[in-house]
Amino acid sequence: MPVAERTGPREPITGDIWDQRVANALAFLRRRITGEYEIDEFGFDPELSTQVIAPLLRPLYRHWFRVEVIGIENVPAAGSALVVANHSGTIALDAVMLALALYDEHPARRHLRLLGADLVFQLPVIGEYARKMGATLACMPDAERLLEAGEVVGVFPEGFKGIGKPFSERYRLQRFGRGGFVAAALRTGAPIIPVSIVGAEEIYPLIGNIRPLARLLGVPYFPVTPTFPWLGPLGLVPLPSKWLIEFGEPIYTLGDSELADDPMAVFDLADRVREIIQQNLYRLLRLRGGAFSHSSSSEDSN
Template sequence: MSALVGLLRAAGRTAGLEGEELERRVARTLAYLRRRVTGDYDLDAFGFDQEFTEEVWLPLLRPIYRHWFRVEVRGVEHLPAEGAALVVANHSGTVPVDGLMLQFAIHDEIGRHTRMLGADLVFSSPFIGELARKAGSTLAANPDAERLLSTDQLTTVFPEGFKGVGKGFAERYRLQRFGRGGFVTAAVRTGAPIIPCSIVGAEEIYPMIANVKSLARVLGFPYFPITPLFPLLGPLGLVPLPSKWLIEFGPPIETASLGASAADDPMLVFDLTDQVRETIQQTLYSLLLQRRSVFF
């Protein structure tokens, strides 16, 4: 135990902690580890581990968010301090790092956890699936989305899915199809507002110049990327390029006045889906004009 305390103190000093603050952090970490060992912690019905997320997951993302991508957030006033809302964002980057940065941004700005909706492949992957659930993600299915929204959860969806993450670099910042509008029906049925979110910066972290489809099929992946650095540089090629990120939340699109039955109107669902998609696309164009440099 004394060796562990010494190690924690050394790590704290490396992080710039001293005196009482260092001792508080050491005591807090020891208490956390004790609860982990004894199983004295809670998971919700979806497997979300709030303590793990706050004590381990988000602190791991903090230096990447603040010092590597230097994320700048706009439109925070459009995020609700309480109650349900559905954040709808563009998806890109070859590896879905944008979801992690968006998760940290929302918690850092308003202190709320957003519940990410992810693809089947995420939850069928060893280790990654369990980690995703602990950090608050769940399956991108309407029943799960409606359960979260009906319990006043702030929920996030990426309607482009793998079509957005796996598109080539030549198609950067061009939104892919938004599926059948399932996210709109979930919002309308629960009366949750839809908040468009535009993310600039993720497209440049792993510029995908080619997709080896045959190898992707063999491995069971939706795509197999070739970037300027991967696989040429091996594991070093997995380090994301330090692009400058901008995240902007748009004004909420209210759905409460429509009534739950409106979710069964295909034309209304189509129009709302198109409105959200067009809002995100136009905001992306605007942010790209405002960004002075990709990396600086």
């Protein structure tokens, strides 16, 4: 600490990193209290996301799941892209980890604009923070508006079928809805980037589903894991599996906008994307080895 070097008490303090940090934190607080920050039309609050939420998630990302990212260069530094990923883990932690991976590992620090199910936006608190973190409702107008604005949009076409599947079906991709994401990419000419996420399947292994309770609460499933609901709130602690996220090679769609209205072409392309994600998942699984291993696979992946 350079405290001892300082001479007069009235000297302006420069180069003192802690002073800078305190000043920045106070300025940040002041902006939040007086509302002097910007959000976009979708409700994305970049300041809150990068200054508060990302630092909270980073320990989970780095030390708990030890996420390793492969192929980040497949995401363009500017312009739109549609990131399509597998979905798993009972709770959609894979979505926030994917967003953090893109922001932290991409040289252009790109924000992932996730498309979520309407259930997400029905829920209090979760719906509020989903919007603040840049998510919006998975619907064609929003997807196209974001892609036309040159954003990186993230979708999980498996939806609740993906995160709510039993542990025994781990890493087996579920059906991809209507392939609306493909149509949105075709219409806007955005490249599709298939993403495979390994590790999220083991965080809350779903061994049961209490259907009557799910129906009562109006949710797609009520999870039973080895720790939940038996251990109460402790059961909410995710297991520390090792994660690998691979951004696959882009599939370019520029100039194919007329195919967006051709259901056959849309289904074909959706199937192709699904196949790539599945193949990459199998390869990543072999690369990773045990789900809770401490060994790093960085020699292979770099």
